[in-house]
Amino acid sequence: MSEARTTLLEVHEVSKCFGGIYALNGASLAVEAGEVHALIGPNGAGKTTLIHVLSGALKPDAGAVVFDGQDLARKPMHSRAALGLARSYQITNIFPRLSVLDNVTIAVQARARDWGTSFRFWKPFSVDAAIVDEAHELLAQVSLVGLARRRAGQLSHGEQRSLEVALALASKPKLLLLDEPMAGMGPEESERMVALIGHLARRVTMLLVEHDMDAVFRLADRISVLVAGTVIATGEPDVIRADPEVRRAYLGDVA
Amino acid sequence: MTQLILEQALNGLQFGLMLFLLAAGLTLVFGIMDMINLAHGSLYMVGAYLAAAATQASGSFIVGIGAAMLGTAVIGVLVEVTLQRRLYARNHLAQVLATFALILIANELVRVVWGAQPVLLNTPDVLSGPVNIGGFFYPSYRLLIIGVGLLVAALLYVLVARTRVGMWVRAGASNREMTEALGINVRLLFTAVFAVGAALCALAGALLGPLLAVQVGMGESILILAFVVIVIGGIGSIRGALVGSLLVGLVDTLGRAALPSLLREFLSSEVASNLGPALASILIYVLMAAILFWRPEGLFPARS
Amino acid sequence: MGFYATSTRRRLVAVAALCALTAMPWLLQALDQSFYVSLASRILIFALAATSLNLVIGFGGMVSFGHAAFFGAGAYSVAILAGSGVVSAALAWPAAMGVAALLALFIGAISLRTRGVYFIMITLAFAQMAFYLVVSLKAWGGDDGLSLMHRSSFGSLDLKDDNTFYFVVLSVLAMVLVALDRLAHSRFGRVIQSIRENETRMEALGYPVFSYKLVCFVIGGALAGLAGALLANQTGLASPNLLHWMQSGTLMVMIVIGGVGSVFGGVVGAVLLLLCEEFFVDISTHWQIGLGLVLLAVVLWAPLGIAGLFGWGRNRE
Numbered sequence: 009m010s011e012a013r014t015t016l017l018e019v020h021e022v023s024k025c026f027g028g029i030y031a032l033n034g035a036s037l038a039v040e041a042g043e044v045h046a047l048i049g050p051n052g053a054g055k056t057t058l059i060h061v062l063s064g065a066l067k068p069d070a071g072a073v074v075f076d077g078q079d080l081a082r083k084p085m086h087s088r089a090a091l092g093l094a095r096s097y098q099i100t101n102i103f104p105r106l107s108v109l110d111n112v113t114i115a116v117q118a119r120a121r122d123w124g125t126s127f128r129f130w131k132p133f134s135v136d137a138a139i140v141d142e143a144h145e146l147l148a149q150v151s152l153v154g155l156a157r158r159r160a161g162q163l164s165h166g167e168q169r170s171l172e173v174a175l176a177l178a179s180k181p182k183l184l185l186l187d188e189p190m191a192g193m194g195p196e197e198s199e200r201m202v203a204l205i206g207h208l209a210r211r212v213t214m215l216l217v218e219h220d221m222d223a224v225f226r227l228a229d230r231i232s233v234l235v236a237g238t239v240i241a242t243g244e245p246d247v248i249r250a251d252p253e254v255r256r257a258y259l260g261d262v263a
Numbered sequence: 264m265t266q267l268i269l270e271q272a273l274n275g276l277q278f279g280l281m282l283f284l285l286a287a288g289l290t291l292v293f294g295i296m297d298m299i300n301l302a303h304g305s306l307y308m309v310g311a312y313l314a315a316a317a318t319q320a321s322g323s324f325i326v327g328i329g330a331a332m333l334g335t336a337v338i339g340v341l342v343e344v345t346l347q348r349r350l351y352a353r354n355h356l357a358q359v360l361a362t363f364a365l366i367l368i369a370n371e372l373v374r375v376v377w378g379a380q381p382v383l384l385n386t387p388d389v390l391s392g393p394v395n396i397g398g399f400f401y402p403s404y405r406l407l408i409i410g411v412g413l414l415v416a417a418l419l420y421v422l423v424a425r426t427r428v429g430m431w432v433r434a435g436a437s438n439r440e441m442t443e444a445l446g447i448n449v450r451l452l453f454t455a456v457f458a459v460g461a462a463l464c465a466l467a468g469a470l471l472g473p474l475l476a477v478q479v480g481m482g483e484s485i486l487i488l489a490f491v492v493i494v495i496g497g498i499g500s501i502r503g504a505l506v507g508s509l510l511v512g513l514v515d516t517l518g519r520a521a522l523p524s525l526l527r528e529f530l531s532s533e534v535a536s537n538l539g540p541a542l543a544s545i546l547i548y549v550l551m552a553a554i555l556f557w558r559p560e561g562l563f564p565a566r567s
Numbered sequence: 568m569g570f571y572a573t574s575t576r577r578r579l580v581a582v583a584a585l586c587a588l589t590a591m592p593w594l595l596q597a598l599d600q601s602f603y604v605s606l607a608s609r610i611l612i613f614a615l616a617a618t619s620l621n622l623v624i625g626f627g628g629m630v631s632f633g634h635a636a637f638f639g640a641g642a643y644s645v646a647i648l649a650g651s652g653v654v655s656a657a658l659a660w661p662a663a664m665g666v667a668a669l670l671a672l673f674i675g676a677i678s679l680r681t682r683g684v685y686f687i688m689i690t691l692a693f694a695q696m697a698f699y700l701v702v703s704l705k706a707w708g709g710d711d712g713l714s715l716m717h718r719s720s721f722g723s724l725d726l727k728d729d730n731t732f733y734f735v736v737l738s739v740l741a742m743v744l745v746a747l748d749r750l751a752h753s754r755f756g757r758v759i760q761s762i763r764e765n766e767t768r769m770e771a772l773g774y775p776v777f778s779y780k781l782v783c784f785v786i787g788g789a790l791a792g793l794a795g796a797l798l799a800n801q802t803g804l805a806s807p808n809l810l811h812w813m814q815s816g817t818l819m820v821m822i823v824i825g826g827v828g829s830v831f832g833g834v835v836g837a838v839l840l841l842l843c844e845e846f847f848v849d850i851s852t853h854w855q856i857g858l859g860l861v862l863l864a865v866v867l868w869a870p871l872g873i874a875g876l877f878g879w880g881r882n883r884e
Contacts, residue, residue, distance in 0.1 A: 084770075085770045086773050086775045087773075087775075089773030090773040094771075097768075097771075101767065101768050101771075102765070103764045103765050104764075104765075106761065106764060110757075114757060114758070114761045114769075115772050117754060117758070118769075118772040118773040119773070120773075126755060126757075126758045126779075127754075127755055127779075128753050128755055129750045129753050129755045129756075130746075130749050130750070130753060131753060131754075132749065132753060133752060133753060133756075133757055134752070159569070175772065179772065179773055293684070297684075299684060346863070353866075355630055355684060356624065356630050356819070356823070357866050357870065359630070359687065359816075359819065360819060360820060361863055363816045363862070364858075364859040364860070364863045364866070365859065366859075367855045367858055367862070368855070368856050368860065368863075370855065371853045372856065375856075483812075487691065487812065490688055490691070491688075491692060494685060494689070494692075498685075537704065537705055537706060540703040541699065544699035544702070544703050545695070545696040545699045545700055548692040548693070548696040548699075551689070552677060552689060552692055552696075555680075555685060555689050556680065559681045559682075559685060561685075
């Protein structure tokens with residue numbers, strides 16, 4: 009890894025409390041531009057809560073989130089996406105009744121900075137060929153080209169997971185939040201997803217939340233470990249693997 | 264002046280308690296099954312008609328009320344088993360439409376059976392006079408309604424808050440899947456809730472019958488108020504339904520009584536007499552919109 | 568299901584229907600049944616109102632139970648303007664749309680903060696406010712409604728003439744349908760349909776969902792206001808009944824019968840419902856039992872509406 013990277017996302021002392029229980033308790037984290045940063049931790053450590061705080065679905069009780077130099081505190085979910093912070097969902101969240109192609113075109117169309125506003129009421133969408141072309145390219149990247157006309161709800165679980173990633177990619181994000189992209193996948197599907205993420209990693213910074221340790225250690229440049237709402241360690245995979253505190257708190261109960 | 268306010272407050276309490284009889288069943292149906300039942304008001308109408316018919320046939324108001332509650336509960340169960348069950352899994356639009364259809368059918372059927380003219384349901388003779396409470400006279404029948412309303416509210420509270428069945432109902436309202444997973448037959452439980460809700464509708468219809476006209480369309484106007492109540496109170500919450508009912512009953516009654524004269528203090532009497540009734544009649548809707556604006560889930564949200 | 572798309576066949580049917588409707592006054596005259604022209608105008612006006620609600624419910628996915636408020640707002644605006652001497656349709660009708668749009672902006676901005684049943688109920692509550700407001704304001708005629716002192720005037724056209732009025736209504740409806748068909752295929756149309764399918768995902772993709780829904784709600788309200796303006800001209804009265812919640816329910820019935828989320832669903836539903844009403848009322852005063860049963864059947868067994876049964880509605884997959 010090269011030196012002097014810039015910090016793209018900084019999570020500073022973020023806390024979130026649900027009815028007296030701290031899901032996040034002063035969690036801090038920095039994602040540098042260009043890296044694949046994995047976030048691991050046992051169940052209930054607060055990983056999903058952190059993703060929600062980053063995407064804007066939840067408001068933190070304390071702490072700050074700075075993305076690309078901007079404080080996100082008062083930014084609603086949609087403007088975070090417009091700033092370049094895209095997410096995928098742990099539980100597949102697509103448009104099941106639309107075709108696979110329409111799923112991706114509507115995601116590509118969201119990039120108002122490239123195509124202009126979608127408050128256009130008269131001109132038919134069919135003239136926006138560039139949007140559709142780009143959607144086809146995205147489908148090629150996630151190996152769904154042959155299924156473009158299918159209804160998204162009819163895809164297999166693994167294909168839906170790929171579509172999920174394509175939707176997040178469509179915004180050409182600076183940072184991609186992947187929330188357990190391998191969730192519920194068989195070994196073959198997982199292998200394909202690891203390859204896809206590895207391929208994407210060359211172009212986009214990622215914060216990867218994942219349970220599959222094998223995948224995490226293969227993909228991540230750096231790893232942060234979240235335990236009981238606090239990040240207890242951050243470092244390169246080998247350092248994390250060797251960290252005694254991490255082993256005790258987390259890896260110990262897996263091994 | 265104090266007497267007037269006291270009297271209107273009692274009227275508001277009486278109206279609120281009757282609203283609660285409707286809202287209690289509606290909020291549980293809503294809360295457990297996530298089902299919008301516009302036809303709830305029709306049960307109220309049917310109850311009032313049955314009470315009028317049974318009272319006339321038997322000569323006894325008590326028998327009339329009992330028969331109305333029983334008959335309406337049976338009708339409610341029939342409708343639930345044959346139709347409403349098919350709607351639980353459907354979206355809200357389908358539910359609104361299907362139960363809207365039920366209103367049309369119920370209204371026409373009542374017209375077929377009883378005709379288009381309002382039906383007479385008299386106050387029982389014993390209760391026709393006023394009683395003296397603390398120096399002013401108040402109709403004894405209205406006092407009875409307040410008493411019955413308080414009694415039923417208390418019974419419902421004990422049933423829902425203190426018994427095993429009540430616990431299931433509350434659990435069903437806050438998390439239906441979990442309740443089913445615990446092995447409770449939510450479907451049967453729900454039919455029972457529906458029957459009780461229907462009987463309470465009939466009770467309200469029978470009790471209000473002598474005060475308001477027993478006529479086609481009586482269900483719709485009160486239905487909207489009952490919806491306002493449960494939305495204010497928080498869908499699925501009995502406590503919310505009680506607080507909401509009393510709030511709506513009092514605000515509506517006192518608003519109508521006091522607002523026109525209150526406005527006359529600030530505005531010319533012509534403007535006030537024009538604007539007063541208009542403002543009074545929309546007061547509860549303003550209340551509801553305001554509550555939803557600040558608390559989009561109502562005052563006592565049942566779901567976490 | 569997918570996005571709404573108008574097939575060539577559907578376009579042909581629409582053009583054929585337009586031709587038939589254009590020829591109808593002469594046909595009725597030939598059959599000596601000219602009094603039906605006024606019924607036809609009424610049906611087309613309700614078709615416009617139902618179409619406007621279909622934009623909100625069928626395309627935007629917002630189950631509004633207060634659409635009658637905008638219908639009524641249009642009617643009262645025209646009646647009030649006529650009372651103060653503004654009779655030009657070129658002024659009064661856009662003004663009616665503007666008033667309805669402002670009302671929709673206000674109601675929508677508050678109501679769209681809520682979800683699901685709460686949205687249904689709060690839109691209903693606002694419509695009830697509007698209803699009780701016009702009922703209790705004596706200046707606006709109270710229960711009796713406000714009669715239209717003068718029909719709107721439209722250049723040299725005589726709107727008091729039934730046939731002329733019919734053609735004006737038909738043209739307005741045709742223009743609105745063309746515009747909505749364009750809208751359904753535009754970027755905006757695709758966005759609101761996607762919001763209907765998955766609101767959270769749209770927000771996460773970077774769409775300001777609230778603004779899109781609000782704009783859709785306001786367009787729907789404005790078109791309902793236009794329908795109200797036309798209806799006030801047809802009946803010569805702005806009646807509080809137009810704002811009654813049963814009216815909102817009836818408009819919903821129309822789009823469900825005709826096909827939710829189809830550009831022509833509102834028209835199909837309004838035509839079917841009002842024609843049935845017209846003819847069955849003569850057969851039995853209790854025809855509403857039949858209507859209720861048909862409606863139940865449609866909801867239970869034909870969720871895409873009558874249009875869906877014949878494949879005129881949304882795309883079949």
